[in-house]
Amino acid sequence: MNNIYPIILCGGSGTRLWPLSREYYPKQFINFGSGTLFENTLSCIASLRNVQNPIVVCNEEHRFFVSKLLQQQNRVATIILEPEGKNTAPAIALGVSAVSELESDPLILVLPSDHLIGSNSIFHSAVMSGISVAIEGHFVTFGVNPTGPESGFGYLQYGQEVSDGIFKILNFTEKPSKARAKEFLALGNYAWNSGIFLFRASTYLNELELLAPQIFSACKQGWDERTQDPLGFFRPNSQKFLQSPSGSIDYVIMEKTEKLYMVKLETNWSDLGSWESFYNAEVHDSMGNVVSGDVIAQDTENCYLNSTQRLVCALGVKNIIVVETADAVLVVDRNQTQNVKNLLEQLRISGRTESETHMRVFRPWGSYETLFSSTGYKVKKITVSPGATLSLQLHQYRAEHWIVVYGIANVTINKAEHIVKVNQSIYIPVGVEHRLANYGEEPLEVIEVQSGSYVGEDDIIRLEDVYGRTE
Structure with missing residues (x-):
């Protein structure tokens, strides 16, 4: 039996899908009608033979999106938080390092969290076809039949079929020009790289050490000196990990290795990258x-x-x-x-917040939406999930009025507890410790009116926080 450990790469920001995708709410967490792309990825691997609990690599800002979606699907996963995005090669190195402590040299299946795969059963068959080659110490990628000369994909030039459904890769070209992509399609023996890979843990680590020793060393040291917070998130040592150069698995390994094979993925596929x-x-x-x-x-x-x-x-x-x-x-x-x-x-250079967040911003306790903002005051709608609690906090420059419009609010002000019901309100002066909680079974909705000399989101001092966000 060959166990398969999925590593799901969840650090993308989906910049080409703005304005729906934002830096703090990227495409893998957006519900497009049939669930989020991250949930679809979890569903895709759920019934794969011999599959183990996944490793999810994401960043600090997205950790609660990941944990909440895993909880909703009753899935267990190891969540690794990159101190900084360094592209796919270091992210995979962290995941492989984690898996290597669970089992000696198992099979690894690397998947992006934001791709669309038409048929789970066809995908499973392709993975099963690649196992024998991966066990022998090779990389297996899954090639997709091109539908046009796209310049945003990697191109796999493959040779003769070496065994049932397995092709040796002769050349790997990442993101060629459109003119060159047309030349590839005219030759016929080219496929798109899906960004999904199957290999043994040792295959990746050995090839990474050979081809990119700085990445290998920084990621190994970063993982060896990791910490785990009370909520279960793993954090590699930041100082060591940040010494790693940035690099994608495509440029760092796949364009250079002589161990690359391909299985054709004969189903609809899209990276939904634009x-x-x-x-x-x-x-x-x-x-x-x-x-x-x-x-x-x-x-x-x-x-x-x-x-x-x-x-x-x-x-x-x-x-x-x-x-x-x-x-x-x-x-x-x-x-x-x-x-x-x-x-x-251009939006970022101009300091426009629309590049980073939506008007509705999600938090581990729920969400808030800015309804109106002007000099000296701001109006928000705050939605608190059942059983959720905001941090015990204070603000240095603003006061707040809370008006409950749905549900029952449990409010703490200077250690005094208050129950605030629909059509009731409460006032929090500048500099006063306070907390908002929803102990009910229905969402709590509050209209918040801020007023003061400064109403920016960074005017917050967290004193206690159940989500580990105290500063």
Whole structure:
């Protein structure tokens, strides 16, 4: 029996899917109607033969998204928090190091958390086909039949079939130019790299030490000196891990190794890396449009129109992407969707918060939504999940008024406890310790009015926090 340990890479920020995907709420955690992409990844591997509990590698900001979705699916996983994103090669090294302490040289299955795989059963068959080659000390990647000269993917040039469904890779080219991608497709013996890999733990660590010794050393030391917090999150030693260069597994290993083989993944697959890929993955209407949400389209062809809040109307347009959210609207030519990240960079340079967060911001206890903000005051809607508690905190520059509009609030102010019901309110002066909790079985909804000389989100001093966020 060959146990398979999945390593799920969950650190992407989905910049090309702005404005739906944001830095603090990336695409793998967005519910697109049939669950989040992360949940779909968990479901994809759940019934894989001999599969073990996964290792999830993510960053500090997303840890509660991961733990909450795992809890909702009754899954157990090891969660590793990268001190800083260093791309896939170091992230995988941390995961492989963790697995190596659970079992001697097991099989590792690396999966991105945000891809779409059409058939779980076909994927399982492909994984089973690659086991024999992986056991022998080779890397197995899963190749997808190209549908066009995309420049955002890696290209696998494969030779003759060496055994049933297994092909030796002759050349691996990561993200070629469009002109070169066209040349590859004309030759015929090329597949897209899906970013899914199967190998033994020793195969990866040995090849990483050979081809990228700095990454190997920094990740090994970082993992060896890790800590684990009371909530179960593993944190590699930051000082050691940050000595690692950045690098993707594609550039660091797969373009250089002579041990790479391929199994064809004969099902629909998409990395959903751009709005164009979303357009291609969805069902089109008679005019070639993909429509989601409150949309009216006339004389409109081959467009992707997505409304999350407000009515979107399109008239007489072709080949464009429109994505509407509460605080931002994207309009882009379908041929330019890979460049949305450049637009996002301009937002960051301008200091626009729309690059990082939505108006509704999720927290481990629930969420808050900014309804209005101006100089000296801000109005929010706070939603607290049943049984959840905010931190014991104080603010140096603002006072707060809380008005309960749904549920029952348990409020602590300077150690005094108060029950606040619907249509009741309570006042928290500047500099006073306070806490909001929901001990009920229904969500708690509170309208918060802040007032003071400064109402920024960083004016918070946490004194106690059940989620380990005290400063």
